[in-house]
Amino acid sequence: MSLDDLTEEIESRYDDLGDETTLRLDRETRNELALLQSALDLDDADELLRRAVHQFFQATVETGRLDFHLRSGYDVTYDEYLSGMTYDEMTGDVGLSDQAQDDVQRYQY
Template sequence: MSLEDLTEEIEESYTDFDDDLAVSLDRETRNELAVLETALEPAETDELVRRAIHMLFQTTVETGKLDFHLRSGFDVTYDEYLSGMTFDEMTGADQYPSMDDERRYQF
């Protein structure tokens, strides 16, 4: 897969989300959400869910897990996705023709 494939999949996922995203909660998650809502007193419960997504995203980026999964699935990193070009494209490494090992040392 490539940077273009990643961008396409992200755009598809983004359009699949409605303004209201229905999420089912298990008992443990419901309990934790109730405790957080009681303690933090947000204006809406949705605010806690938004914060949780931001925290998960930030943690995943900082620990390198996002890059690991993007590299495994799409052969790009998050920085490459943000810049819109791969490292090879940034450095010009993809501009050189590939070396032919059989003829490499022939003059």
């Protein structure tokens, strides 16, 4: 898989989600959500769920788990996804013949 494959997958799943998502909550999750909603005095459980997704995403990025899964499945990192190009493309190492690669290395200090 590649960066293009990842981008296509994200766009497809984004479209599938739409503006609203319905999800089933198990008993434990429903109880925790009700407790948080009461403690934080929020009327809208949707806001808590949005916050939870943001926090989970941030934790996954910070711990390197997102990069691990992206590298395993798509051979890219989150930084590469954000920039729209792989590290090889950024450094110019993609698509060079062996002779051209030797010339590039010869002039590196």
